[in-house]
Amino acid sequence: MRLAFLHTILTCCLLCSGFTGRAGTAAPPDTPYHHLFTAGIGAALIGGLYDGFYSYQALKQHGDFGLGAPDQLDGELLVFEGKAYQTQHTGKTFEVDDEARTSFAMVNFFQPDITLRPGRAMSKAELFRYLDSVLTNVNGMYAIHISGAFRFLKTRAFPPVKKGEHTPLANMLPLQQFFTFNDCRGDLVGYRLPVFMDNTNISGYHFHYLSAAKDAGGHIIDLQAEDIRIEIDTLRSYTIYVPPTADYEHFDFKKNREEDIKSVERGGKN
Structure with missing residues (x-):
């Protein structure tokens, strides 16, 4: 009962206040632009809730751009131009089935309102400082698309877990697999979210x-950008879909997972 009430409050009171259209897309007619939709709770994933519960078909009704985790933690998830891609711990990358x-x-x-061309090579730290100099609202929510050439990229993906396994993600860091790419081209899909959204x-x-x-x-994990284009979508609101599962009903959200989140994000505890 309490979970259903929380779901209703989060879904209803955080809805986007403005609706606009964008030509040339297959988005629904009343698409809420500048609005972030989240399926699940970040702290629950970090704490070991890996069972998939929300289909990609349903997810794509809420966005054409984003990221996340596949069912049973089997690698990494990216949503770009309306398609969902999974990168497994073997490095295999493919478009996922809508029913997964x-x-x-x-x-x-994604509807960018800022476009930037830095015109210089940058490390990951330099790129983030550059973005910080532009995104001066420290409590703002931003979706960020970076495309172009990279001298170097380092990524990672986790192996799958067994159904029902709930080992905290930080404890699985020794199992992650790393991949390096030199002189490559591609797209980075991501976000800069404020501190008040930690845990969710x-x-x-x-x-x-x-x-x-x-x-x-x-x-x-790391990068050296060469010649990139940056597009930024300023988000104004967000909705959270709370999974209606027994695991969520009994999950301990009081535990502080701040350090675990940081170590998982950077790929190590140091």
Whole structure:
């Protein structure tokens, strides 16, 4: 009963206040642009709830751009131009079936209001500082698409877990697989979210990669950008879909998982 009430409150009171259209897309006629939809709770994924519960077909009704985790943690998930891609721990990357399910994902219908061409090479730290200089609202929500050439990219993906296994994600860091790419082209799909969204989502910068050939990807660990274009969609509201499952009804959200979130995001505890 309490879970259903929370679901109703989160879904109804955080709805987008403005609706606009965009030519040339297959989005529904009343698509809420500048609105973030999240299926699941970030802290629950970090804490070990990996069972998929929300289909990609349903997810794509809420966005054509985003990222997340596949069912049973089997790699990394990216949504780009209305298609969902999975990168497994083997490195295999493919478009997923609409009937497959995600255990956690955030998406939006991407409509950029800022476009940047830095015109210089940048490390990951330099890129984030550059973005910070533009995105001066520290409590703002931003969807960010970065495309172009990269001197170097390092990504990772986790192996799948057995159904019902709930080992916290930080404890599985030794099992993650890393991939490196040199002189490559592709797309980074990601977000910068504020601190008040920690636990429901993941605050700070979070990017996943998809190669231009759409045959490689993963969660970004490090990069050296060469010649890139940056598009930014300023988000104004968000909705959270709380899974109606027994695991969520009994999950301990009081536990502080801040350090676990940070270590998972950077790919290590140091």
